[in-house]
Amino acid sequence: MPDIDQTxxxxxxxLQHNAELTNKEISAKLHKSVAAVHERVRRxxxxxxxxxxxxxxxxxxxxxxxxxxxxxxxxxxxxxxxxSFEKEVIRFPEVMECFQMTGTFDFILRIATAxxxxxxxxxxxxxxxxNITTVQSFFVLSETKSDTAYPL
Amino acid sequence: MPDIDQTxxxxxxxLQHNAELTNKEISAKLHKSVAAVHERVRRxxxxxxxxxxxxxxxxxxxxxxxxxxxxxxxxxxxxxxxxSFEKEVIRFPEVMECFQMTGTFDFILRIATAxxxxxxxxxxxxxxxxNITTVQSFFVLSETKSDTAYPL
DNA sequence: TCTAATCACCGGAAAATTTACGGTTTATTG
DNA sequence: CAATAAACCGTAAATTTTCCGGTGATTAGA
Numbered sequence: 165m166p167d168i169d170q171t172x173x174x175x176x177x178x179l180q181h182n183a184e185l186t187n188k189e190i191s192a193k194l195h196k197s198v199a200a201v202h203e204r205v206r207r208x209x210x211x212x213x214x215x216x217x218x219x220x221x222x223x224x225x226x227x228x229x230x231x232x233x234x235x236x237x238x239x240x241x242x243x244x245x246x247x248s249f250e251k252e253v254i255r256f257p258e259v260m261e262c263f264q265m266t267g268t269f270d271f272i273l274r275i276a277t278a279x280x281x282x283x284x285x286x287x288x289x290x291x292x293x294x295n296i297t298t299v300q301s302f303f304v305l306s307e308t309k310s311d312t313a314y315p316l
Numbered sequence: 317m318p319d320i321d322q323t324x325x326x327x328x329x330x331l332q333h334n335a336e337l338t339n340k341e342i343s344a345k346l347h348k349s350v351a352a353v354h355e356r357v358r359r360x361x362x363x364x365x366x367x368x369x370x371x372x373x374x375x376x377x378x379x380x381x382x383x384x385x386x387x388x389x390x391x392x393x394x395x396x397x398x399x400s401f402e403k404e405v406i407r408f409p410e411v412m413e414c415f416q417m418t419g420t421f422d423f424i425l426r427i428a429t430a431x432x433x434x435x436x437x438x439x440x441x442x443x444x445x446x447n448i449t450t451v452q453s454f455f456v457l458s459e460t461k462s463d464t465a466y467p468l
Numbered sequence: 469t470c471t472a473a474t475c476a477c478c479g480g481a482a483a484a485t486t487t488a489c490g491g492t493t494t495a496t497t498g
Numbered sequence: 499c500a501a502t503a504a505a506c507c508g509t510a511a512a513t514t515t516t517c518c519g520g521t522g523a524t525t526a527g528a
Contacts, residue, residue, distance in 0.1 A: 183371045198479095203476080213377050215373060217335045218331070220464060221366060226328070262461040263456045306415070313370065314428060316378060340485075349508075354486070354487070
């Protein structure tokens with residue numbers, strides 16, 4: 165597995181925070197030519213280090229003021245129960261993320277809705293899924309830090 | 317307030333999933349001119365609907381195989397205790413996100429590390445912060461869904 | 469050691485995209 | 499219903515991306 169060097173890491177660092185940087189701007193920071201940077205970025209995408217490039221929206225401006233974490237406990241842990249829960253839960257548009265977890269509950273969901281009413285609607289939809297024992301909901305009071313970039 | 321129409325929503329929808337789309341590609345999908353799309357995207361950025369454009373990395377390829385959620389309970393909830401905890405916790409590179417929460421604990425942290433050893437190192441650093449009562453750690457077994465895009 | 473192969477790099481040119489601009493249509497408003 | 503503003507369009511200029519041939523450094527094998 166051909167590894168990546170310090171220059172690649174620096175490119176990833178930059179693009180994680182601002183993918184609108186031009187190759188010219190990057191090349192200036194790294195003291196390399198535009199062509200060299202271009203080839204490296206191309207490779208980092210091709211090899212899958214960069215999965216995709218996305219726009220991050222201001223969620224309050226698009227009416228997603230409420231974020232909740234929901235802890236879900238299932239009745240049992242048969243392959244069937246687990247996979248059918250997963251298949252159903254990813255269909256809910258309110259579910260931004262879903263992780264199967266170790267510990268005292270089975271899944272953590274991150275839910276984004278307009279407000280508590282909308283969360284309530286979601287909650288009742290979720291609770292109708294089969295094999296769910298409990299759903300515990302926790303609500304975000306304030307966002308202290310929210311980062312998509314890994315330190316490198 | 318919503319000086320944003322259906323066309324703008326469609327643009328946001330597209331760019332949330334792939335911000336590498338050219339204005340030409342977008343204009344083809346929306347049956348508008350390149351110039352019209354360009355002006356709308358410019359406005360959506362200027363007005364803050366699009367906060368930023370970032371590269372999403374494959375965390376396993378950059379050695380962040382372990383994701384944990386840590387629930388933190390503080391000793392008290394004085395303004396001082398809260399704000400000094402927040403100020404300290406955002407400095408840890410392992411902390412990708414930090415939310416103050418309602419409920420039986422005060423903060424949820426999302427932690428990304430290479431492995432359990434690295435999490436342990438983080439845990440011991442975190443535990444030395446003043447005014448922390450308990451830290452409960454939950455580990456991700458598998459990622460069922462992970463999305464940065466809000467449905468619009 | 470020498471030679472061949474590979475790799476990252478470079479500058480420059482071609483292709484494509486972004487950005488700026490003037491003018492037209494469409495929508496809003498007094 | 500005229501005046502004004504807003505959204506749109508095509509074109510052209512500026513900039514960026516992408517392609518290409520060639521150079522020097524590094525490595526592997528003869």
